[in-house]
Structures are given as C-alpha cells and as structure tokens.
Amino acid sequence: MSDIELWNALRQGQKNALECIYRDHAEVLLRYGRKFIADGQLVEDCIQDLFVDLWNKREGLGENDSVRKYLLVALRRRIFRVMEREVKKVATEEPEERHFQADFSIDQQLIQEELSAEKSNLLQKALDSLSDRQREVIYLKFFAEMDYPEISEVMGLNYQSARNLAYRALEALRDAMLVLFLQWWLNFLPTN
C-alpha cells in the first residue's frame, strides 16, 4: 500500500492504517524531533499526541500527497509549541532560538588512514561551519529523503529559499568532501 492509500484508509477509520503510517515514519520522526529537543521523552510525548490527534480528527483530514511531510510539519509545530511553553516557565531567560542540532561527521570508512590530522580538522571545521538551518535542510534531504517542495513546507520557507539554503550547504559539504578526495579526484582530471 502506498502512502496515499494508507492515508485514505486512515481517513475511513481503519486502525491498521494508523499503525502502518506510524511504523513507516516513527524512526524519522523520533530522530528529527530529537534534533530540536535533547529530552527524548518529550519528543515521544509529542509524537504520541500527534498520532492520537490524527486518529481523533481522521474524519476531518484532507487529501495528502506526502504523509511524511505532513507528519514532520505537525511534529515540528508541536515541538516548537512545547519549547515555547518551556521557555515561558523559565521566565528570566530570553526566548531561545529554535536550534536544529545535528552533529555531522564523516563516515570513518571514507577517511583514509593516511589523512593528516590537519586535513581531518579542516573537514570537521567545514561541517561545523554549517548553520542550524543548513543542517536541517541537509538532514531533511539526506536522512528524511524529502524533495524541495516538501522541505520548504516543513521548514516554513518558500521553495526558492529552501533550494538556495540547501545549495549553499551542499556546496560546503562537497568542498569538504573534495578535501578527502582530492588526490583521487585529480586522477580523473582531464588531461587536456
């Protein structure tokens, strides 16, 4: 069953569809949520409320072209609401920015042994220089496997902004990767 079929089954009140949708997306939601709040329990609570609401309001749900997008948007909103409440509790503090905290690194297998500490540092620096929003856009692209229209909706940006943001981030990533591959890459340089 495709996402859309599952969604329509959910709208018709099929409990199985709710479970299928949950199981298809639970991991992505859990991972994504934790990038905003370190407290895993809070993320779980948000996801739980999200699915309970989804079930209770199933008759009022509209058509949906991307279930994952819908869920991520809903979860993001929920998490921000919870965070705002938390911030208000600690009234002395300035309202914190919503940080998307993804700790990027490069797969160790790709890093050759002979890679110097200097180059390794350079690589990590390139990754660390990514802004929170760039991290989020890359995360959604590679780890949630979303396209730009979806990403722009999840992050509340227009399409072009999302694209630009991703482009610059990927450029940075590519250049960082090139550090790794420079030697190897040079072999393919055209001889002319």
Next chain:
Amino acid sequence: MEDKRLQKALEFAQDPAFIRWVKSGDEALGRNWQQLQEQDTALQPAIDLARSMVLGLQVREEPIEPSQVDALWAKIDAQTPASPASVLVRRLIPWRMVAVAASVAILLSAYLFNVRKDFQTAIGEKEELLLPDGSGVVLNAASNLRYYPWRWYFFRKVELVGEGFFEVEKGRKFQVSTKLGTVEVLGTSFNVRARNKHFSVACLSGKVRVSTSKNTCLLTPGQSTGAIDGTPLSEPANVEVAESAAWREGKFYFREASLGEVFEELQRQYDIRIQTSPAIARRVTTTYFETSNLDSALFKVCWPMRLEPVRKGKVVLIR
C-alpha cells in the same frame, strides 16, 4: 570541465531519486546513473563524489531501538479506540445519559408525586397531626386523612374520610377533599365531618368555602352548613361552632340530630355495637356526651329520650 563535474555532483546529491538509490543500494533504482556513466565516463567522478556526500555524511545520534518504536505504539494504541462503533457510542453517551437521567427524573417525580401519607384512627382513637406547612389536624375516631407530601408545595390538599378539625396556617389555598364535598380555605380553623351520608362543616375562624356536586357556600366564623344524603348544602347558619369541634376535648354536642347519628358516634368512640330499632334511630334529639365513661355517656343520651340501654359486653341494646 572540472567545474561542470563539480556542478553535476551537486545536482546528483540533490536529486531524491539519486539519494534513494544510493541509500537503498538497490541496483534497479540506479539504472539511470549507470547509463549516464556508460555514456560519459567522465561523469563517474561526479557520481562518486555525490555518492560519498550522501553516504559519507553522518549524524551522531542515538540509535532508535525497535523496542522504543513498539513501546510508543503501545501508548498510541491505547488512546486510539479502534472500532468506529465505539466512537459512535462515545458520541451517543452524553445524549443517552441525558435521556436516562430525564426518564429517571420523570419516573421518580411520577413516583414521588404519588407517594402518599395516610393517617388512620381506630375506634376510640384521636390523633393530632402536623402537616408540612405547619397546619394542624385533629383526626376524630375511625377516620382517615391522606395527603401527598411531594405535591404539598404545589397544592395544600388533604383527602378526608370521617371527621377532622383543621387549623390552617395562612398561605395558599388549603383544600380538604371528601367524597361528600370539598372545603377550601386560605387560613382558618374549621371542622369537617363527612360520615356515611352526613357532611357538615363548621367555621371557627377565617373564611371557608364549602362545595359539593350540587352547590357552593361561603362560611364566616360561627357559621355552619351541611348536606345529608346528596341534598344541596343548607344555608349557612350561626351555630355554636365550638360545639362542633368540642370532640377534640372528648365532648360531643348534638343539636337536632338523629339518634342514629349519636349512636354511630358512640360506636366510634367506644368499641361497642349498638342495637336498636329503625324507629328509634330516626328520632331527633339534642344531646351531649363525654368520652370519659361509657355508662355515663349512654345514660346522658338515653335518659332524656326515655330509652333504656342494656349492656351485654360489647353489645348495647337500646329500647
């Protein structure tokens, strides 16, 4: 050239189909890029670079255990009742509850409305009663008074069989209903007698409206009216009304009453059976007796009429 390939790598790395292929490792999904590579071997570095971007980038994060996913589902499952019927029932419950509550209320009030209280006096017995509004009733012997406690707020109404003296608190209409006629007052004291076919009402204070199926009349203090065997009520007449209510102190006054009536009262006050002839019962008398002593009472009634009572246990023969 180099720029172009770097550009290509960036393009690939943004293509969801490319990402899906690289992440899944599914050969079928990669056919496109395989073909591209074959057409232009120079693209291979671009594809490799894009692939290393997608695969090489890692996020340090705690792994999600399947048990965690299961546990969270269990919580969601518990809060999402499955059958649509149960949802329907949940919606209906308030209405059903309302309906049940309403029926219970109606049944209960219907029941309560018909809850009645009966007071009965035996022969020779007299009882003083207090009604919910503070009105008092003295119930003469062998009489029955009934009222409906839950209706009392709406109607001050009692049903009387026999004789009673009423002292009514001021307030809404107070009604004494008997088989022979009805007495309505606002606040007063009066005596009602509804025995066999004799109906008589004496007003001691306030105003009393008396009605039967035939007619209605208004009594002022000191007046009395009555009806015998379905006749219209007599014109209100000034009488010694205190005498009509003197039975409360055990004194019985009769003015131009039939001996039969007097005998009946004697039978009610003393547990006796009086035997006499119809001719004697029809004779009219004005008499008085007290309930302290039967022999003395019999003597007081019989002697002026030149009659002789003969007592044989509970039976009294009067000739």
